[in-house]
Structures are given as C-alpha cells and as structure tokens.
Amino acid sequence: MSETVRVRLDVSYDGAAFSGWARQRGRRTVQEELEEALRVVTRSDQVFELTVAGRTDAGVHARGQVAHVDLPARVWDEQREALLRRLTGRLPMDVRVRRVSAAPADFDARFSAIWRRYVYRVSDHPGGVDPLRRGHVLWHNWPLDVAAMNAASRPLLGEHDFAAYCKRREGATTIRTLRRLSWERGADGVLEGTVEADAFCHNMVRSLVGALLFVGDGHRSPEWPGQVLARGVRDSAVHVVRPHGLTLEEVGYPADDLLAARNREARNVRTLPAQAGCC
Structure with missing residues (x-):
C-alpha cells in the first residue's frame, strides 16, 4: 500500500440547497460536492472519501465543520501549495474549504472531537x-x-x-x-x-x-x-x-498527543450507524 498523508479540511457551507452532509443517491450533498472537487483537482481516477465531525441534516448550515481525508503522499506533495485555491475554483459558491492542512496520523475528524x-x-x-x-x-x-x-x-x-x-x-x-x-x-x-x-x-x-x-x-x-x-x-x-x-x-479537539486516547474513548462510548444525522 502506498504511503498516505492525513489531511484536515476546515469547511463552511450554506445548507439550504443540500440534502445534508452524507452522500445520498440522487440527492445533492456536501460530501459529494467536496469529494468530486477533490477528485477533479487532484486528477485522480478514484474518490477520496471524507470523514466528518458532524453529519449535518438537510438545510443545516456550517461555519466550522471539520473533515479529514487520506491522500497518497505523492498527491499531497504535488498539490499542497495550490490545493486550497484549486478547490475554491472548482467548488460551488455555497460550500467553501477555508483551510487545508496536514494532520497528525492519529487525527480523526469524528472520533477525535471532544x-x-x-x-x-x-x-x-x-x-x-x-x-x-x-x-x-x-x-x-x-x-x-x-x-x-x-x-x-x-x-x-x-x-x-x-x-x-x-x-x-x-x-x-x-x-x-x-x-x-x-x-x-x-x-x-x-x-x-x-x-x-x-x-x-x-x-x-x-x-x-x-x-x-x-x-x-x-x-x-x-x-x-x-x-x-x-x-x-x-x-x-x-x-x-x-x-x-x-x-x-x-x-473542538484535544492536543495532538491526546488524539489516540480520545479516539479510543469515543469509539468505546458510542458508535453511530452510518446513516445517522444531526441535529
């Protein structure tokens, strides 16, 4: 397996025209827009799946949403300086990536959140x-x-x-x-x-x-x-x-050295099914 880099995306969107965060057949979602934009700007044949902090429901907005994606190290090295600008040019106006950054390997947008x-x-x-x-x-x-x-x-x-x-x-x-x-x-x-x-x-x-x-x-x-x-x-x-x-x-997330422990704690306390939404 090729080496990967865990990348954190800080995201904002107006939820009015979206059927929520999570991919749904035949419906427009934030996840699909972001994953398709990533595929296009990285010139990839595959979809890089995003993991998100909170699966917002249809019509709910976000100013401080957080997601992570594992990109091949080669792709990250090629794209890191221009990725944010390229995503801005590809995404529709009702969703924006505000920041792109390499994250620690233990960072999990969902399970690391406190x-x-x-x-x-x-x-x-x-x-x-x-x-x-x-x-x-x-x-x-x-x-x-x-x-x-x-x-x-x-x-x-x-x-x-x-x-x-x-x-x-x-x-x-x-x-x-x-x-x-x-x-x-x-x-x-x-x-x-x-x-x-x-x-x-x-x-x-x-x-x-x-x-x-x-x-x-x-x-x-x-x-x-x-x-x-x-x-x-x-x-x-x-x-x-x-x-x-x-x-x-x-x-909110803990310090980097506490991420692994937080992931274990969150998984033990609660595992939500894939279709669950919020809030």
Whole structure:
C-alpha cells in the first residue's frame, strides 16, 4: 500500500440547497460536492472519501465543520501549495474549504472531537425576519422570554439519556454530555441559542430548541423540558424546529498527543450507524 498523508479540511457551507452532509443517491450533498472537487483537482481516477465531525441534516448550515481525508503522499506533495485555491475554483459558491492542512496520523475528524458547538438563531420580531437573513433565522410568532428559556435550559446540562429529544437509531446510544445550553438576545433582537456537547444524536438540537421555544412563549413552564427529559420518551408537544436556523459553529479537539486516547474513548462510548444525522 502506498504511503498516505492525513489531511484536515476546515469547511463552511450554506445548507439550504443540500440534502445534508452524507452522500445520498440522487440527492445533492456536501460530501459529494467536496469529494468530486477533490477528485477533479487532484486528477485522480478514484474518490477520496471524507470523514466528518458532524453529519449535518438537510438545510443545516456550517461555519466550522471539520473533515479529514487520506491522500497518497505523492498527491499531497504535488498539490499542497495550490490545493486550497484549486478547490475554491472548482467548488460551488455555497460550500467553501477555508483551510487545508496536514494532520497528525492519529487525527480523526469524528472520533477525535471532544465537543461540537451549534447556534440556533430565532427572531420574535412582529415584523418577521430581516429578508437578508431569512435563510438563517427562524421566525417565531410569539414574544420570547429569554430568562425563562435559560432557566429551563439549566436542568438539561450534564450527562443524561436524551432519548426524549432524539430520533433513535438502531445500535446507537442516546446518552450525551451537554456542556452548554444558553440563550441571549443580540443588539439586532435576534435570539441565539448556543448548544455545546461531546456529540449530538439525531434531531437533538432542534428538539431541544423546540421545547425551549414553548417555554419562552409561555405555552409551557420552565420545569417542563426537564420533566420531558426525565420521562425518557418522546413527547408529542416537543416539535423539531426547522433546520435553517441551525449552524455548526465550531468543533473542538484535544492536543495532538491526546488524539489516540480520545479516539479510543469515543469509539468505546458510542458508535453511530452510518446513516445517522444531526441535529
């Protein structure tokens, strides 16, 4: 087998026209666009498969997505100086590779990650969402109480079984560690919900947001989301909000000398099936 180099790609995309990250027959996906661009610019007959930190669902955006690919050392040596520019020239305007770099052999975009941070943006302005931001901000037709939403968020922090807020996948655990869940209103009036965890199961972020919006608009008490979590079963009142308000902002990794240990830990704790999506 020829020698390979593990290459890290830092990626951003507008998810509106994509059917999510993962390849799907007959549908446009971020993975397929990137892998095809890599094949073309490296003049290769083969597709170099990408591994990604978070398999975002259809319509979800990313500012700080991370992927890795193993390229033949010969290809990397030939392309490294020009690869970023060539990808920029080949990719469509709604997906961009922001940085290309050689990574340690133990780096794994998915299993090395120690946290993922998403932000969900929502406006409760009676006049609706700024038309220039309509593809990235949800409009909620009720005034929202940020303090109540933050009070409801606090009992959800820590390690829990989030089965009540996840779409179950066969063979996958729904236990997650929620590191941060907080809301603030910006100067423009748009609410930003920041959600950070070691990882997320399918529909988890959008289900949490749906529950907290019900608290914010007064339809449920601040205790209700925690009660739903404790029951451990899906509640029909928890709505999965639309994907366009959600953006993957950043993925965190440990120091290089801790990558191998992190990979083993993540694989032992959780192995998601290939079709699983987020969030």
